Amino acid sequence: MTHRSPASRTLKVDAIARVEGEGAMYVEIHDGRVHDLQLRIYEPPRFFEAFLRGRRFTEPPDITARICGICPVAYQMSACNAIEAACGVTVDGPLHELRRLLYCGEWIESHALHVYLLHAPDFLGYENAIDLAADHAAIVERGLQLKKVGNEILELIGGRAIHPVNVRVGGFYRVPTRRELKPLRERLLMALEAALETVRWVSGFEFPEFAHELELVALRSADTYAVLGGRLVSTRGLDIAVDDFDAHVVEEHIAHSTALHAHLLERGEYLVGPLARYALNASQLAPEARDAATTAGLSPAERNPFRSIVVRAVEIVHACADALSIIDAYEQPDHPAVAVEPRAGVGCGWTEAPRGTLWHRYELAADGTIVDARIVPPTSQNQPAIEHDLFHFVEANATLDDDALRHRCEQLIRNYDPCISCATHFLDMRVERT
Amino acid sequence: MSGVVVIGVGNRYRRDDGAGPAVLDALATDVVARAVRLVELDGEPARLVDAWAGVDLAIVVDALRSDRTAPGTVRRVDVGDDVGVLGDSSGAAAGSHALGIGTAAALGRALGRMPTRLIVFGVEGADFGHGEELSQPVRRAVTDVAERIAAEIAGIG
Numbered sequence: 364m365t366h367r368s369p370a371s372r373t374l375k376v377d378a379i380a381r382v383e384g385e386g387a388m389y390v391e392i393h394d395g396r397v398h399d400l401q402l403r404i405y406e407p408p409r410f411f412e413a414f415l416r417g418r419r420f421t422e423p424p425d426i427t428a429r430i431c432g433i434c435p436v437a438y439q440m441s442a443c444n445a446i447e448a449a450c451g452v453t454v455d456g457p458l459h460e461l462r463r464l465l466y467c468g469e470w471i472e473s474h475a476l477h478v479y480l481l482h483a484p485d486f487l488g489y490e491n492a493i494d495l496a497a498d499h500a501a502i503v504e505r506g507l508q509l510k511k512v513g514n515e516i517l518e519l520i521g522g523r524a525i526h527p528v529n530v531r532v533g534g535f536y537r538v539p540t541r542r543e544l545k546p547l548r549e550r551l552l553m554a555l556e557a558a559l560e561t562v563r564w565v566s567g568f569e570f571p572e573f574a575h576e577l578e579l580v581a582l583r584s585a586d587t588y589a590v591l592g593g594r595l596v597s598t599r600g601l602d603i604a605v606d607d608f609d610a611h612v613v614e615e616h617i618a619h620s621t622a623l624h625a626h627l628l629e630r631g632e633y634l635v636g637p638l639a640r641y642a643l644n645a646s647q648l649a650p651e652a653r654d655a656a657t658t659a660g661l662s663p664a665e666r667n668p669f670r671s672i673v674v675r676a677v678e679i680v681h682a683c684a685d686a687l688s689i690i691d692a693y694e695q696p697d698h699p700a701v702a703v704e705p706r707a708g709v710g711c712g713w714t715e716a717p718r719g720t721l722w723h724r725y726e727l728a729a730d731g732t733i734v735d736a737r738i739v740p741p742t743s744q745n746q747p748a749i750e751h752d753l754f755h756f757v758e759a760n761a762t763l764d765d766d767a768l769r770h771r772c773e774q775l776i777r778n779y780d781p782c783i784s785c786a787t788h789f790l791d792m793r794v795e796r797t
Numbered sequence: 798m799s800g801v802v803v804i805g806v807g808n809r810y811r812r813d814d815g816a817g818p819a820v821l822d823a824l825a826t827d828v829v830a831r832a833v834r835l836v837e838l839d840g841e842p843a844r845l846v847d848a849w850a851g852v853d854l855a856i857v858v859d860a861l862r863s864d865r866t867a868p869g870t871v872r873r874v875d876v877g878d879d880v881g882v883l884g885d886s887s888g889a890a891a892g893s894h895a896l897g898i899g900t901a902a903a904l905g906r907a908l909g910r911m912p913t914r915l916i917v918f919g920v921e922g923a924d925f926g927h928g929e930e931l932s933q934p935v936r937r938a939v940t941d942v943a944e945r946i947a948a949e950i951a952g953i954g
Binding site for chain 1: 839841843844846847900903904907908909910
């Protein structure tokens, strides 16, 4: 619904389309300046942290996977990392590599879904992926095939495509043989080609002129494009260990959102996700992905959030190439998991979910009962940054008519692939102009 | 690919939303069902399209919440050329969490990946709360739908 008067307008979107979950946007403009802007998350709170209390230390991978149908592996891996840290256990070798392979599957599936079905229609003038498919069936089919390969990795390593059942603290219940991984290799070779075509396709889109100056934050590890851990670093010199996250990040409740808003202490809003990962770690991408990014005209200095779709496509290339390397080097471990004995203590863990850094913290009693749990998902970290971008974008584009402005705002929100269900502890857009 | 696929859509842990999977359970013990593929899905459109693409007959069972008919009421739709009979298929009405069979059928049509024939059974539910038990009217409807599907399949044999 839109109201307009000569000096003021209100734009609102009551249910933002093509995002994961339910949220709204409200913008009030007076004399061309943004007076009020809210990204409203209205999905009911889900209380996961509360009902983890009192459960066994072995249960979070299965319980927290239920937070999201798109990125369950991220929840499982951050949970495992945190609990293993609390118990003084390190999982490395082929089990660590299998975890990365599983995670590659999730990145491929989640990014392919977002690029093809949720975000690309914005750039090509279609209302949705079905209208896009009516004119470009082969392109949408390519996206669905990519997504399917991601699913197949989850099914083989995780036991099923949604909420995998084969993940446990310490490793897996069952690990695949080399022979079982072989068919996946063929599928990934096809996916790698489709991913490279995806980069070429999306890099040809027209991108609105816009750039932000947000602090970009992502994990960094010494030897790989960080996914399963590392230190948290930023474009402005942040460099912290996993146990120090809650000393640097504050979460606060905002009246218009059931998701908490996160800020870096004394630094303000920040952005996690593909643009941040690429800005900080581009040199660690697989060579195929690095070359594709360069050919697509990307550089680590990229600050136009609309070009995040290109970064996501590059990350699909990376995930396919990385998955192939893991499969080629795989040696079946003797045991599917390492033994993890509970002990009293606190453990923190983080990984790079498709949408950005996901942090877990568990406090365990000596018998393994969970005393306290905290989960900070990427979308609640990005929510203030999305509002920051919307504020500046609306002010820079206030001359657009309501429909055009509303469309661009929705597109901008989709740049961040917000996962509202993950964040509710969110989109309806309204703009008011006076 | 050819043959018959029966797709049960739903969440077994949200009571009557588990009507589709419950029909699969009932068919799994049926002799008729041995020649058909039984697939349990969450309703995500791409997976639905994958499950039914190119088969002779696809039968989808899902729970309904119209609040316009009594719990346990069964609606059968033989989807012809007009996928609009399945309701809003724009896929633009809401976030990805609200996409359904109508969206999947529209996507399948756009991609040329539909079954030769698509039949959808909708079972009006009463209780979509947490838990595994179906309400009594839906339990009865599940038995009825399984029998009708078995007859439907026997009819084409």
